[in-house]
Amino acid sequence: MALTVQVTFDCADPGALAEFWCEVLGYRLESPPAGFDSWDAALDAWGVPPEHRNDRSAAVDPEGDGPRLFFQKVPEGKTAKNRVHLDVRAAAEATGDERMAALEAKADALVALGAERVRRHEPDAEPGSAGFLVLRDPEGNEFCLD
Known part of the structure; x- marks a missing residue:
């Protein structure tokens, strides 16, 4: 079985950073799960409160070739140079x-x-x-x- 790679970004604003990287790479925001016509509908069904709706986001290559980019909210800011870029x-x-x-x-x-x-x-x-x-x-x- 071939493994895939996901690149994860710790950040303060997952939604905004995901949109930035979509523009940079020609990616698109990940579609909502099957059975939901929007992320809001999925988050409503899962009981995610409004204040946690920007805790994570994901961007995907529309051609399916590049890695998925995952953005997760963390409380601390960036303090040093990246070790991976x-x-x-x-x-x-x-x-x-x-x-x-x-x-x-x-x-x-x-x-x-x-x-x-x-x-x-x-x-x-x-x-x-x-x-x-x-x-x-x-x-x-x-x-x-x-």
Whole structure:
């Protein structure tokens, strides 16, 4: 049996962070369970009170290829650099100026959604590097545009 991977984010606002990552990756919010026409209907049936309706959210690849992203509310804020991060392959086939221009354009779009620029790594600044950008999502999680 093949195993699958889910990437889990601890966060303060699962709904908003799930929507941000849906925009970044072209994902969609996970559909409600079978038998329910909306998440509100499911949560009503399960007796989840309004104050806990944003305790978790999930985003899925509409093609079914990428991992599920799960967002869970935690009481503490982010305090240190990620030990694991996502590399968003926004210009994997491009090189040089064309690559960096494509990454910059994607970064501009993500900043408009709430991301923050951290730094730019120029092509060949490090042996074998084609260049990449480091950003943070709206809750401070680092990720790279590659």
